[in-house]
Each structure stands twice: as C-alpha cells, then as structure tokens.
Amino acid sequence: MIRVVLPVHLRTLARVDGSEVEVEVSGEATQGAVLDALEEKFPMLRGAIRDHVTHKRRDFIRFFACQEDLSHDPPDTPLPNAVIEGQEPFLVVGAMAGG
C-alpha cells in the first residue's frame, strides 16, 4: 500500500476523513502509477491534480516525499523505497500561491 496525503480541498472533494488515503499499485510504484491508482479509487480527482488527457501536473500542485520535491520528475520515475514500503507518505500539495 502507498500512503498518499491529499490537500484539504481534495480530501473534501473525495469525501475522505483524515489526511491520508491508501492506494494499491500493481507493477512498479512510479509517480504516474500512484496517480493512476488514486484516480481509479477516487474518480472525482481526475483533472484536479493533472490534466485529463496529457497528465501534465497542474501548475499549483506539487509532489513531495521524503523531504524531496519530486514535482519535476518524469511520471515513470520510481518512488523512493520509503514510500513504496509505506514508511513515508507521497504528498500531493496545493502550492503556496497568492499573497
């Protein structure tokens, strides 16, 4: 199981309690595979994190894990082992933007 932390507005949209959800990834646990699994489990999140078709990350969404910014990693990049083993969460972050 991969632990995923969602920002509050996406938790409300997905109607989940608590800050974390868990998704199961078959095959290699890449960033793209985790997002595929997340959208499969919570279809209302499609389009809210990345583009429906191109899967390009939305401008003000960031991906963090293990104190690293993974936002610019290609989608087929494997996640850190600590995330794959469930020790650390994969964070979907609404970027600080505005004044």
Place this chain on the structure above:
Amino acid sequence: MSGVRLLVGTRKGAFILTSDGKRKAWDVNGPLFAGWEMYHLKGSPADQDRLYASQTSGWFGQQVQRSDDGGKTWEPVGNEFAYDGVTGTHQWYDGTPHPWEFKRVWHLEPSLDDPDTVYAGVEDAAMFRTTDGGKTWHELPGLRGHGSGPAWQPGAGGLCLHTILLDPSNEKRMFIAISAAGAFRTDDTGETWKPINQGLKSEGIPDPKAEVGHCVHRIAMHPSRPDVLFMQKHWDVMRSDDAGDSWHEVSGNLPTDFGFPIDVHAHEPETIYVVPIKSDSEHYPPEGKLRVYRSRTGGNEWEALTNGLPQRDCYVNVLRDAMTVDSLDSCGIYFGTTGGQVYASTDSGDSWHAIVHDLPAVLSVEAQTLQ
C-alpha cells in the same frame, strides 16, 4: 406554498438563500464548496430540485456539481471539457496566435425541458453540452470554428463565454455572448453560428463597427418576446428587435452606460434593469451611490431606484451574472455585489433590502421560483 430559492456563487463558496412567497425572512445555507470559486449555479426549469454548479480553483481546476434534491446534497459529475478536433488558436494579448486552453466554466444553462441537458459557456470561449446530467460534456464546435475564431482576443477578464439564452419559442435558436468577441446566434441547435453585432459601436477596437471584437457584458430576453434582446455592452446599453440582426442604443439618460448585468422584469417585457458603473477603470457606482436604474419603456428613459440601497461611500461592483428576477406575482429582483451583499426587492425595484451583508465577493445570483 410558493417560495424563492436564490443560488449565490461567490469567490469562496456557494450559498443558498430560501424564503417563502413573502420574501421577508430568509434562511442562509452555506458556504457550500467552501474555499472554491463558484462561478455559477443554476436550476433546471424542468425540475426545480435539479441544480448544477460550476466549482473552480486555480489549484485544482474545474469541477461540476449536481444536486437532485434542491441543494441538500451534491455529487461531482463530469469535469472533462475537451475541445473538439483540432484545437486551433485565437489571438493572444500580444497579437500572436495562442492555442485554445480550457480554464473554467463561467455559465451553466440547463435546457428548458430536459433536466439532463445543460449548456456550459467556458473560458477559453467555447460552448459545451451534456445530455446525460453532466457525466460527459461535448463541445458544439461550430461556434469556435466560426471563421472569425482565430481573431478573437481575450479581454482583461479572459476569453469567456458568459451568456447563454435559450429561445423558448424555437428550440433550435440560442444566443450567446463572449468577451471580447461579441454576440452570436445559432438557428440550428448549435451546428452553425452567426455574429449578431451589427449596430454595436466600440471605440476601443480599431474598427468601431467591426463584425466581431465587441466586449459584450450581458444579454437579456423576456421569454414571451424572444426576438427582443437587451444588451449591456462594455459601454452602451443596446436593444435589438430582430433577434440580434441589428442593434440600437438605448442608454438614454443613464448617468453612465458602463456596467455588467442587465435583466428584464418577469411580467413586463419592456421593464429592464441595469446597474451603472462609473467607468471601465473605476468599477464602482458613480458618486459612491448604489443605484439600480429601471426603464419601463424598453430603454432610453431611465429612473434611479435608491430606496434601501446605500447612497454614500459605496464602492462595490455588480458582476454580469449577479442579477436575477423571480416570477412571483409581485416580481422580485435580486443582485449581489463584490462587497458580499445580496439585495432583494419584492416590488419590482421600488424598495430594496439586504438579505445578507457579508458574504465573499458575489459572482452570480440565480433565482428559482418554487412551486
């Protein structure tokens, strides 16, 4: 028991205000979708409990919410707005071609007779339709594919399709307006469109009488007389008596003819309302006095309506989708402000009171007359 439900979209959530037919005491429910920009909510004319809402965010993009119980509960429905075929380009601010990019839904217009059919006006300007209650959305590409499409250029608010009027006497005819392209009409259910801007004059474009390029802010129609249209343009209040084929100015004695909303009395097709705003760079009422202007002659002769509205130190704006009317015997008029007030009149505008004072900036107000 009749009543009124107001669907209020704001910068930070939606609110539903309900009252009985007296419209004196109001229940306030909200914020719904707290923190999201709620551009527009509207109920189906065919089913008063079927509501649709456009929910947007600079972070998380577009959602469409649907309620089947008058707003008690909501479900997210389809939010994929993919342009049909080759995306193409419109003109960017610097004059270069810019690919069409979906940004948000400005306006949702449910069909007059089918709760599952809804039209959506979006930015970058295009029109979409769902026929399955919002699950899937498909573009009506004839509009964006109109020959003038590549020349459309966004105004300061974006290249938005913000107004959709359905002709109740002719299901094939619709009117739409785009900032800053102008007004368009279809007579074949959206397959093809023609610009209907003859008579408009806009000094801010190279050819003031160009076929397209006008910054239309809002169009209104009385359902009993769908060939008569009223328009609040960037500057100028206009009228057409031939379904948009030609327009003439009816600004008359208004203190300024800049503004955003325009609406028509529910029972008097020649009675129309606007909210004059000082100028395109000073988006607030002239002299700090919030005045609705009413014409009972279809334009040209206007009277200020001030009873109950602030007449000093008022510097709010009223946005294009933020005025509406109910259809009770004594017509109710409502409008919301960027200062978070929603004002109501139950006597055709003669007197006003604030239902709420302190909401986030109001983007849209729609009235449902409940049976």
